[in-house]
Amino acid sequence: MSLLTVGSVAFDAIETPFGKTDKIIGGAGTYIALSASFFEKNQGICAVVGEDFPQEMLDKLSSHNVNLEGLQVKKGEKTFFWSGKYHNDMNTRDTLITELNVLEHFDPIVPDSYQSHDYLMLGNLSPQVQSTVIERMNKRPKLVAMDTMNFWMDIAMDDLKKTISMVDLLILNDEEARQLSGEYSLVKAAKKIKEIGCKYLIIKKGEHGALLFHGEEVFYAPALPLEEVFDPTGAGDTFAGGFMGYLSATDDISFENMKRAVIVGSALASYCCEKFGTEKLTTINKKEVEARINEFVALANFDMKELVTE
């Protein structure tokens, strides 16, 4: 099948207890597309960069089978730039710099060649931009998923809820789920969020794994216990990319297959944390991804038959 991703393609500068980077390539769209490329060979991306964005990185996306027809390069403008510093526990970070640049007036273009894409992943962007892309698709994709963040809950809650009501699946983290729903219990939060209108919900809990909700069904995927998280930047987007890339490549949106997709996303996210930025994602191969997925099988699966037939 085919996957269309909408998301930022950007510069990041990251500081963790393990080191510090200059401007490196980042952005939700970049992580999603690279991660999805391990499974889906037919991808497009709606994004915008400035004149300062390196052609070399665009070529790298192309070499990962990401069609760039919907990626706008704005002459005389600068690419979105984010800089952040992680605290020692790696669970909290301070944003040091946010320069919106080209993102400020991002008007996504959905070229004809993207119109037949079956799966749509809306990376974290303003809810307005996200809903615009849905509206610009001539036919409804089989599954529309979106990510978001607390920032939009603070400044555009009504727009955000409207966009959530237009998608099938919402992906967010535990803190965002609590803020969006006003509920501390994630089970209660999930109920309230699904009432906004999305059928499926994934709540990411970082080192504690992820929960997938649909109707009365729940799946709890573990996270791989890591000795060290070197740099968590992009892990959430990498998760979403692996999830959607796998769903799209297998073209099966049953709950059982979504479970597998959550594991695929978790496996790729665990790799993402091992190096700065997209470095790990651009150096591993499919065999390594499969090996990591098998680690998850060993980590999480058990055979309870003996008891149940007792």
Add this chain to the structure above:
Amino acid sequence: MSLLTVGSVAFDAIETPFGKTDKIIGGAGTYIALSASFFEKNQGICAVVGEDFPQEMLDKLSSHNVNLEGLQVKKGEKTFFWSGKYHNDMNTRDTLITELNVLEHFDPIVPDSYQSHDYLMLGNLSPQVQSTVIERMNKRPKLVAMDTMNFWMDIAMDDLKKTISMVDLLILNDEEARQLSGEYSLVKAAKKIKEIGCKYLIIKKGEHGALLFHGEEVFYAPALPLEEVFDPTGAGDTFAGGFMGYLSATDDISFENMKRAVIVGSALASYCCEKFGTEKLTTINKKEVEARINEFVALANFDMKELVTE
């Protein structure tokens, strides 16, 4: 097979955001024995209570196939009493009252009828009392497990490490694992703790599940996502009881069977949180326990075959 538990049999008074109890029956030994009784029908307990402890509750333990020959009743003395209040997030609590009473000079007796017990569970008590019980067993049980708490790390770290080096399995929670090892990463913490001398380690993460470590193997069990945690008192002991009761009843200490035992413990612990104290544990039946275990199977298992054979 057979299980010997050493642990407090006590009075608790609990306050949670959902309500408040008078003095009710609690104690690690009580929770462990009741929980294990769903699987193991041959149990003994080493404990001590005062004259004030109700015969009715002792009869209840007997009716759950717990032999009380090693339970001392001290004339003219009072039973251990703990009182605590949970905060709104249910993850933290304040201890309001601790009256050691009979526990202050607890000298455990291991009657002849317990000497052949194959599995030994040392509930949270002073490391000195725990090691004394191991020494008083004429033959080494097949598996010796222990629980502990931060209190003993604060006041008796050397004794605690000595006792840990005498057991096969240590069960503690994430905060305790961090304090014991001085490592934030649970993977690093697990390595350091195993160096103290125990072969197996379980780190409980509350609502985030539990990790089982042995050599290079790791198993990550989920916790059941609950709408509400009514009262978490005793959940950790209930987990340990279910774990050890299942291991003992199946008499199989392979890693695969320990995975099952972790799920059994998790299922029982999830029930424990639904009512105050031991109320839920004393009113559910085996069928309900099996149904809860099946919920864990649906929650955690996935079939990755399609990908792996790709």
